[in-house]
Amino acid sequence: MQRQNETLAVPTFTDYANRRKELLCRSFAYLTIKDRIPQILTKVIDTLHRHKSEFFEKHGEKGMEAEKKAISLLSKLRNELQTDKPIVPLVEKFVDTDIWNQYLEYQQSLLNESDGKPRWFLSPWLFVECYMYRRIHEAIIQSPPIDDFDVFKESKDQNFFESQQSIIALCTYLQELMKTIEDLEDNQLKDEFFKVLQISLWGNKCDLSLSGGDTSSQKTNIISSLKDLKPFILVSDMEHLWSLLSNCKKTRERASITRVDIILDNSGFELITDLVLADFLLSSKLATEIHFYGKTIPWFVSDTTIHDFNWLIKQLKHSNHKWMSKCGVNWENHIKMGRWVYLDHMFWTLPHEFSAMSQVAPDLHAELQKAHLILFKGDLNYRKLTGDRKWEFTIPFHQALNGFHPAPLCSIRTLKAEVQVGLQPGQAEQLSASDPSWMTSGKYGIFQFDGPL
Ligand SMILES: O=P(O)(O)OC[C@@]1(O)O[C@H](CO)[C@@H](O)[C@@H]1O
Numbered sequence: 001m002q003r004q005n006e007t008l009a010v011p012t013f014t015d016y017a018n019r020r021k022e023l024l025c026r027s028f029a030y031l032t033i034k035d036r037i038p039q040i041l042t043k044v045i046d047t048l049h050r051h052k053s054e055f056f057e058k059h060g061e062k063g064m065e066a067e068k069k070a071i072s073l074l075s076k077l078r079n080e081l082q083t084d085k086p087i088v089p090l091v092e093k094f095v096d097t098d099i100w101n102q103y104l105e106y107q108q109s110l111l112n113e114s115d116g117k118p119r120w121f122l123s124p125w126l127f128v129e130c131y132m133y134r135r136i137h138e139a140i141i142q143s144p145p146i147d148d149f150d151v152f153k154e155s156k157d158q159n160f161f162e163s164q165q166s167i168i169a170l171c172t173y174l175q176e177l178m179k180t181i182e183d184l185e186d187n188q189l190k191d192e193f194f195k196v197l198q199i200s201l202w203g204n205k206c207d208l209s210l211s212g213g214d215t216s217s218q219k220t221n222i223i224s225s226l227k228d229l230k231p232f233i234l235v236s237d238m239e240h241l242w243s244l245l246s247n248c249k250k251t252r253e254r255a256s257i258t259r260v261d262i263i264l265d266n267s268g269f270e271l272i273t274d275l276v277l278a279d280f281l282l283s284s285k286l287a288t289e290i291h292f293y294g295k296t297i298p299w300f301v302s303d304t305t306i307h308d309f310n311w312l313i314k315q316l317k318h319s320n321h322k323w324m325s326k327c328g329v330n331w332e333n334h335i336k337m338g339r340w341v342y343l344d345h346m347f348w349t350l351p352h353e354f355s356a357m358s359q360v361a362p363d364l365h366a367e368l369q370k371a372h373l374i375l376f377k378g379d380l381n382y383r384k385l386t387g388d389r390k391w392e393f394t395i396p397f398h399q400a401l402n403g404f405h406p407a408p409l410c411s412i413r414t415l416k417a418e419v420q421v422g423l424q425p426g427q428a429e430q431l432s433a434s435d436p437s438w439m440t441s442g443k444y445g446i447f448q449f450d451g452p453l
Pocket residue numbers: 032036129204207208209210211265266300377378379380381383415416417
């Protein structure tokens with residue numbers, strides 16, 4: 001597919017003839033739908049199988065029946081996908097069902113010239129992928145009494161346990177830093193701020209949907225790798241973040257607040273890195289309040305739900321490692337005192353790009369407008385920020401946001417999808433020549449800021 005050039009302000013989502021060509025060229029999107037998604041579905045089915053006796057113990061025969069039903073719905077889903085059947089409306093009534101089905105109709109309306117049915121392999125990748133996770137959820141909620149079962153919980157927890165050593169290193173680092181943070185000079189504080197930002201960036205390498213649900217934990221000490229990883233940061237707007245927050249800190253009146261909102265991505269190791277960043281923001285007084293946003297339903301395998309968030313903090317608190325448990329105690333306290341607030345909203349698990357937020361979820365948009373800074377973690381959020389379009393690499397981030405600007409915002413993301421904007425002329429070409437998989441390997445990262453208008 002041709003990259004959109006700067007003269008086209010908003011490229012259309014779907015040029016289906018080109019899309020087909022792109023798919024046949026074995027793009028990353030095509031391989032995701034063809035290989036990765038069926039692999040994830042097979043894992044989900046296997047997980048349900050393995051929990052059979054647990055369902056029986058909990059719910060008796062009804063639990064066994066429910067397991068069978070969920071598995072049959074999921075096998076049907078896998079078959080629909082693999083045989084490229086039309087994408088069908090959701091049937092089970094849930095808070096977001098109507099919005100989903102309206103979106104499906106919208107996708108259908110884009111297809112007037114063909115047979116009028118969106119299909120798995122010929123619809124926009126972002127839509128199809130989100131739809132698949134929403135259908136998994138539908139299969140589960142259609143199968144009471146196991147309708148609150150999180151099919152990805154096991155993998156998320158495994159990621160946490162396998163990253164133990166790196167988590168210990170991070171908690172120790174944070175607690176050591178806390179001892180001196182009040183005495184740090186401005187430039188020292190800035191250095192530490194940049195460090196915790198980079199920790200949170202590289203934490204995003206560990207997502208489980210890219211690995212098809214296979215384990216993807218952090219085994220090395222991330223802090224000692226930061227220097228070596230620096231050359232892999234393609235856009236580094238950290239200075240802007242520092243200016244913004246240190247300015248808030250200097251000009252803040254006694255009782256007023258500086259609020260940073262973090263749109264979370266993956267649970268497990270990445271979530272720890274985000275909480276380390278959030279704790280640092282409070283302790284350094286760069287912020288006084290943090291709002292976290294997670295997902296209301298299991299999403300893209302490893303994304304954080306309220307259960308994951310609470311579970312992880314509890315795990316830390318009860319750890320027998322001194323600094324891990326100190327972090328757990330402090331973090332629980334931040335929540336109790338209202339310095340940390342966890343929120344969710346169904347918008348985050350809709351297929352819409354973020355420029356549609358003010359229309360689709362005006363309440364969420366209005367809430368985000370109250371933040372001084374919004375940090376968007378991860379690759380999926382980047383795809384939604386930029387509409388997952390094939391933008392020209394050098395187009396300004398601001399333009400790709402397509403009017404989405406509730407407050408100053410920054411994407412913190414490792415590259416795992418074929419969309420990237422705001423690069424220097426020639427930068428993408430150079431990368432393509434030296435490392436053809438630079439956009440999808442998770443090896444490169446960005447801090448991309450869109451500041452005050
Ligand atoms: O948002 P995250 O966790 O950083 O990444 C999600 C992700 O792995 O899922 C998709 C592949 O299935 C890609 O968009 C992206 O690479």
